[in-house]
Amino acid sequence: MEIGIKLNGRMLSDNIDADLLLIDWLRDKGCFSVKRGCETSNCGLCTVLMDGKPVLSCSMLAARASGHEIMTLEGLQEEASEFVGFLADQGTDQCGFCNPGFVMNTIALLRENPDPTDDEILSYLAGNLCRCSGYNGQLRGIRAFLDSRKK
Amino acid sequence: MQHKEYKSINKSVRKKDSIQLLLGKPVYTEDMMPKDAVIVKLLRSPHANAIVKSIDTSKAKLVPGIVDVYTWEDVPKTRFSNAGQTAPEPSPHDRLIIDRHVRFVGDPVAIIAAEDEKAAKRAMKLIKVEYEVLEPVLDFRKAKDNPILVHPEDDWSVPSDWGAFVDRNIIASEDNTDGDLEGVMSDCDMVLEHTFHTKQYSQTPMETFRTYTELDRYGRLHVVSSTQIVFHVRRILSVALGIPKNRIRVEKPRIGGGFGAKQTAVSEVFPAFVTMKTGRPAYICFSREESQIAGSPRHEMDVTVRLGADNDGTIRALDVYTLSNTGAYGEHGPTTVGLSGHKSIPLYTGSLEAHRFAFDVVYTNTMAAGAYRGYGATQGIFAVESMVNMLAERLGMDPTLLREKNMLKEGMVMPAYFGETANACALDRCMSRCKDIFDWESKYPVRDMGNGKVRTAGVAMAMQGSCISNLDVGSATVKLNEDGTYNLIIGAADMGTGCDTILAQIVAECMDCSVDDVTVFGADTDASPYDSGSYASSTTYVTGGACVRACERLKKRICEIAADIKGCASEDIEFEGRGVRILDTGDFIPLTDIGIKSQLNNGIAPEDTVMHTSPVSPPPYMVGMVEIELDKLTGLVEVLNYSAVVDCGIAINPALARIQTEGGIVQGIGHTLMENVTFNEKGKLLESSLMQYRIPTRLDAGKLNVEFENSYEPTGPFGAKSIGEIVINTPAPAIAHAIYRATGTWFRELPITPEAVAMSIKQQ
Known part of the structure; x- marks a missing residue:
């Protein structure tokens, strides 16, 4: 079937199988930041923004995204660069495999709520699993970024 | 205890790969695989014990897009082990790539090679298998001397025997006593005995098992895999496929987490076999379900502890017997079990008069276990530390005081730890500092919150090792470039822990340059010096030791090249970081001049390689304290606060050591409270997805407070010991203790x- 998706600012049209998942379409288009971590919508690794809202690309058909705008981390390098250094300073990136989904959801959080409390951060990002860091360092990194903006 | 002020050591520098990882760059196996790779899928057995009577793949092979389908008839007949361990391996050679005799629900029955995943899945449904279903041994308590043998085959072998009796389903056994155990026990005021059961927890790295293979430009097998053990994978593939090691190259890109799971070659052999058969690139990606049901999880264990003590709280005798379930194949079975005693009993060296440690490791028809962070110590420490908490509650004694009375202290010889001396041990300081930062006095009492919830606390200690002594080796090549920077080439595998950066910090300190001036490459069997790989908490301690010695030798070579320039003796030249000084004249030659000279009319290579091993494995130590809130109506336990103080010697990178600790604690919280492993009556594992196998989210982690009490390990690089594994060991006994206090x-x-x-x- 024919689809048209605005991917990272570029309009793309494609002819796809109706059962193609968005994650597979995105990786096929070179968006390797979109990671596969489970089959059950539990890990958050494949988070992308559809019309600005975070969605799990493993649980959405590419066809569903037709006519919409999809942003992956490839298209949000500048916005992410504003805060990822604070996470690096904590050493919390670790293996890195969950980082893109986590960073994408953090971008969504900060767009929605530029000055979140710790509890708001934890609950917004609860769907982004990380097996390495124990999560506390991620919170410290985001907090350090938010504090730096207030200075 | 701080030693000299360093420039790069004990500094929280960023990981070299941080920004690449945080910005989602394509650095993992799946991001790099060739686009035309054949997709490899496995048909897996629905039976726990069965013989494939017949298998018909003819219809499957007709599916458009199918390259081929392989069964037990197509694979080599030499048995091998998937365990990433130094040869001669203690793990038995008990596997075939595909065996006609399938031994657990999930054992592969056919390999499907297809142009795409869709075709592979269609073909999988069309393979007809007729099984002769046999009765399985599912309960590891009934495996020993069971008439049903998990491995009845004639060609079973073990390269290094650890007490195997395969005709009794036993792959390893031992019984060692030190001192007059029964005499001391009978003289004790009380003897407590209980058995503690832990299950096959999954490491659950966020990246599942993934490998691609291809033929390189010389027609050799090139393997790119998410692995901790490139050199062991090369050996395993050589045995399994029957091809020479020099026809195989194994490299790892960035790894999406390992925790020991990838110290076993879980996925490599299948695409490698397909590439050898077809000549084409091949790729396998384990689904999360496959990683859960056919991965390499923690060994299930029953640890029985008999503890003899006096009424004043003196712990005089410990008797530990461990029954370990290695599953259907023996990877890491003979070796994990040892740590359940060797890393728990020595914690009480201060007062122990006698101890015994015995074990049996048995086969069952469940998934093969493997290496998981903690490697048996986690299970043993849960048992022994729980027992000590039970003693404290029985005596009405504060459990921290009870431990202070009995614990190992610096300078003691540890009879239960191979007679090694605790040359660097701050366990006592970890305890007192942890009590302070946790506020033990006010958190330990049981506090009824008046809303059906209770708050209280628990405590535990832990130890681990820093390598496998007298066995594994680490290597480093350090070379000078003409611009005065260095390359560090290693065979150890950074799986997210940051070892590339930590080892670069060690080189930077030695060569008196910045960490940015050290470029790190690893790991690739064609290019890296041989290294056993990243496991057993060893990389900082062993490979770090190799880095220190390689730098010492490189400095000498740099002086020799400078001596050539100046026409003097190299003994008259001193290395000064950015260059060398001629002692007589005071002349300074910058490194760049030496680098350039090394490329011109020169016979001295400006590089050196050192291989390092250690006769001892100095333990790191740790104290953990947890505050929980327990809901008496629902039984829900929430971790509010977790404080931990770790003695890892000198932390080379405190930020990374802290994250290791926090991550390990949260994994420990997971297997203590949330991560369950259950089987149905046919041996099918039920928690096969992240929906059922619930690893902690950030709402389950609690507030973590991690600090360090330094000791200085004389045999470690800049005083360092290890950190990677110990950190997972305290949550289970500490939380179980707090739950006892809340519930009785x-x-x-x-x-x-x-x-x-x-x-x-409800039962009370």
Whole structure:
């Protein structure tokens, strides 16, 4: 079937199988930041923004995204660069495999709520699993970024 | 205890790969695989014990897009082990790539190679298998001397025998006593005995098992895999496929987490076999379900502890017997079990007069276990530390004081730890500091919150090792470039822990340059110096040791090249970081001049390679304290605060050591409270997805407070010991202790689910 998706600012049209998942379409288009971590919508690794809202690309058909705008981390390098250094300073990136989904959801959080409390951060990002860091360092990194903006 | 001020050591520098990882760059196996790779899928057995009577792949092979389908008839007949261990391996050679005799639900029955995943899945449904279903051995307590043999085959072998009796389902056994155990026990005021059960917890790295293979430009097998052990994978593939090692190259890109899971070659052999058969690139990606049901999880264990003590709290005798379930194949079975005693009993060296440690490791028809962070110590420490907490509650003694009375202290010889001396041990300081930062005095009492919830606390100690002594080796090549920077080439595998950066910090300190001036490459069997790989908490300690010695030798070579320039003796030249000084004249030659000279009319290579091993494995130590809130109605246990103080010697990178600790604690919280492993009556594992196998989210982690008490390990690089594994060991006994205080029930099986807690309260 024919689809048209605005991917990272570029309009793309494609002819796809109706059962193609968005994650597979995105990786096929070179968006390797979109990671596969489970089959059950539990890990958050494949988070992308559809019309600005975070969605799990493993649980959405590419066809569903037709006519919409999809942003992956490839298209949000500048916005992410504003805060990822604070996470690096904590050493919390670790293996890195969950980082893109986590960073994408953090971008969504900060767009929605530029000055979140710790509890708001934890609950917004609860769907982004990380097996390495124990999560506390991620919170410290985001907090350090938010504090730096207030200075 | 701070030693000299360093420039790069004990500094929280960023990981070299941080920004690449955080910005989602394509650095993992799946991001790099060739686009035309054949997709490899496995048809897996629905039976726990069965013989494939017949298998018909003819219809499957007709599916458009199918390259080929392989069965037991197509694979080599030499048995091998998937365990990433130094040869001669202690793990038995008990596997075939595909065996006609399938031994657990999930054992592969056919390899499907297809142009795409869709075709592979269609073909999988069309393979007709007729099984002769046999009765399985599912309960590891009934495996020993069971008439049903998991491995009845004639060609079973083990390269290094650890007490195997395969005709009794036993792959390893041992019984060692030190001192007059029964004499001391009978003289004790009390003897407590209990058995503690832990299950096959999954490491659950976020990246599942993934490998691609291809033929390189010389027609050799090139393997790119998410692995901790490139050199062991090369050996394993050589045995399994029957091809020479020099026809195989194995490299790892960035790894999406390992935790020991990838110290076993779980996925490599299948695409490698397909590439050898077809000549084409091949790729396998384990689904999360496959990683759960056919991965390499923690060994299930029953640890029985008999503890003899006096009424004043003196712990005089410990008797530990461990029954370990290695599953259907023996990877890491003979070796993990040892740590359940060797890393728990020595904690009480201060007062122990006698101890015994014995074990049996048995086959069952469940998934083969493997290496998981903690490697048996986690299970043993849960048992012994729980027992000590039970003693404290029985005596009405503060458990921290009880430990202070009995614990290992610096300078003591540890009879239960191979007679090694605790040359660097700050366990006592970890305890007192942890009490301070946690506020033990006010958190330990049971506090009824008036809303059906109770708050209280628990405590535990832990130790681990820093390598496998006298066995594994680490290597480093350090070379000078003409611009005065260095390359560090290693065979150890950074799986997210940051070892590339930590080893670069060690080189930077030695060569007196900045960490940015050290470029790190690893790991690739064609290019890296031989290294056993990243496991057993060893990389900083062993490979770090190799880095220090390689730098010492490189400095000498740099002086020799400078001597050539100046026409003087190299003994008259001193290395000064950015260059060398001629002692007589005071002349300074910058490194760049030496680098350029090395490329011109020169016979001295400006590089050196050192291989390092250690006769000792100095333990790191740790104290963990947890505050929980327990809901008496629902049984839900919430971790509020977790304080930990770790003695890892000198932390080379405190930020990374802290994250290791926090990550390990949260994994420990997971297997204590949430991560369950259950089987149906046919041996099918039920928690096969992240929906059922619930690893902690950031709402389950609690507030973590990690600090360090330094000791200085004389045999470690800049005083360092290890950190990677020990950090997972305290949560289970500490949380079980707190739950006892809140409910009056001791839980001796993990996980302690809300259901179990609520039922225990109801029964009271």
